[in-house]
Amino acid sequence: MLVCLNVMRIINELTASAIVYGLDELGLKATVGNTHLGVEDFDNRMVNYFVEEFKKKNKVDIGGNTKALRRIRSACERAKRTLSFAFDTIIELDALYQGIDLYSSLSRSKFEELNMELFRECMETVDKCLIDTKKNRSCIHDVVLIGSSSRIPKVQKLLQEFFRDKDLCKSINPDEAVAYGTTVQAALLSEDFKKAPELVLLDFTPLSLGVGRMRDKMSVVIPRNTTIPAKMTKRYMTAEDYVTSFQIDVYEGERTRATDNNLLVGFIFLVFLVFRMVIISIDADEILNVSS
Structure with missing residues (x-):
């Protein structure tokens, strides 16, 4: 069909x-997020825990075995969902590696201990959002x-x-x-x-939009929480005179270093003057347009 x-x-x-x-x-x-914190981070803490536990019990390191790690991750995802309503659960994987089984229990308190640092980061994000709204x-x-x-x-x-x-x-x-x-x-x-x-x-932009500058600095053109559609212009100067072209990389994110943010697209512009303007616009559908 x-x-x-x-x-x-x-x-x-x-x-x-x-x-x-x-x-x-x-x-x-306002909107505030942490692009370096997500559901997978909770799963990663659990996977690392069971890899270490398997190593201690069996004197075997499965950290480099893709198939074994995939099976553990799937089991951890199920366990995480179970712990949302139960206080403990069982991880049981037959012949996980070299015929050795993985059988272990995981309590809700242990899950919280493994991820407490990440939970605190979540609360810090909530606090930042309140600060933005004043x-x-x-x-x-x-x-x-x-x-x-x-x-x-x-x-x-x-x-x-x-x-x-x-x-x-x-x-x-x-x-x-x-x-x-x-x-x-x-x-x-x-x-x-x-x-x-x-x-x-x-609607609004959930993340800042900007370009990478010299020394890997993020230069914000459209700040986050800007109502869209929006169009903003910023003027830049080339590092040297008489260059014929230069590249502009457009990022989204809140990190100071450009490469720590999410690279959206890169452009090569022809240069006819020393000073150039970069124009970034975003429409109601969050479609990005970049010109110079």
Whole structure:
């Protein structure tokens, strides 16, 4: 069966999930994220733990065996989900390496111990977001959980403590919030849906956009949390006179070093003057345009 989709607009996940709880006008105040922290980091801590445990018990290092690591990672992902509602679980893998089995238990407390540093980084990110909005915790009405990692009990507990025992919103499946919000936005844009809610959506850039400068420095052109569509210009000077061309690499992220951010695209521009302007624009669909 052939299905044709009419793509009317592209929105990011944060905006889509926020639409679920939007009123007449939805304007996101700030977004903060850690592009170097994700679900895989929790899994990596667990995988490393079991690799070391297997090594201690059997005097065999499986750190370089791709197949064994893949099996352990799959088991860790299942265990992580189980520990969201259970206090302990069993990791059992037959003939993991050279006919040796892996059989071990993992408690929720051990899982939290392995990942406590990462949980604290999550809370630091929440704190940075509040700082950007220039609001204190008492001004927050609702705390909405989105994404599978929000099911981790320790994450929920730390969030509740951070917001001074405020109840967390769990009225919608965290795995479905993005799809639900996207559906609402599609209804708003479609003429076929007459009962769609009245909602004005003000989208934004979740990460800063800029170019790499000399000594690997990130020069921000469009700061994060800028309402889109947006178009900004920045003037740069070539390092030497009479060069005929130079390359501009466009990054997204908040790190000081350009190469620590996500490289989007690179361009080679012809130079006719000493000073050149770099123009970066992003439309309502978050489509990036770069010119000089």
